[in-house]
Amino acid sequence: MVKSDFIIDPSLLDFDNPIADIEAIRKFNPQRHEMEQLTAILCEDREINACAAYKEITDKEFWVRGHMPGMPLMPGVVMLEAVAQLSSYFTQKHDLLGAAMVGFGGVDEVRFRGVVVPGDRLIVMVRLDKARRGRMIVASFQGVVNNNIVLEGCLRGIPIPIEAVTSQLAGSPKADVS
Template sequence: GTKGIGYKNVTMNEYYFQGHFPGKPVMPGVIIIEAMAQVGSVILLSKDDFKGRIPYFAGINKFRFKKIVKPGDQLRIEVEITKLRASIGVGQGKAYVGDDIAAEGEFMFAIEKDCE
């Protein structure tokens, strides 16, 4: 299919909490975006046409952060691939903590044509 869900159990052991921010750990937005891109990559690589290829992160659009993600939270990442032509893909992602949207936005992939 073109939809996928991934989970990230956020713990205080994550390296980025050492400095983001001292005394008030907050998961960096760029890590949330990367997690969405990884879920999108798994969706793409599950398709026969893309097996063995590498999807590269090509851009983000209209991203919004709505809730702080902190240690102890479970991040549920839902991604849908909305456009896929040749070697370019577009995904819509939402990251939830419980029922609350923590972040949402659109991202683009460029899929390597041949790994040889």
């Protein structure tokens, strides 16, 4: 893999000096506890609307015990969640969508090219290719482990209608939104 194939050259990332830790990420992303899939934000490039973050994969991840016993592989949907959280962070920090919350709108052309296991450091990178305020973001993404692309594709983010969701949850007898 040549360095030009990466959204952001991984050799330029400084893990000792992240630009946002988990507390800073929480200011823009609502996920908590086991659903937090980013350890820190490493860099942003506003000229190309790209950013990079990482997730330290430990043997304490919620999926390790069951996916799969004796051979813990990070589920693809969890990798996609990390990408979505990075896209949401960047979008919300720079108010690119004009929404109170960004949600998954879909993924296209996703390819899993390697495995991610406990002990790995998964680097996720996104580049916002389109941002239609109030409608949708479209972002190219990559996941990298040890300078190898393990995940790539295109993600769509959409505004979440918070009021409608809150109203729907209020009418649900089993909803616990705490």
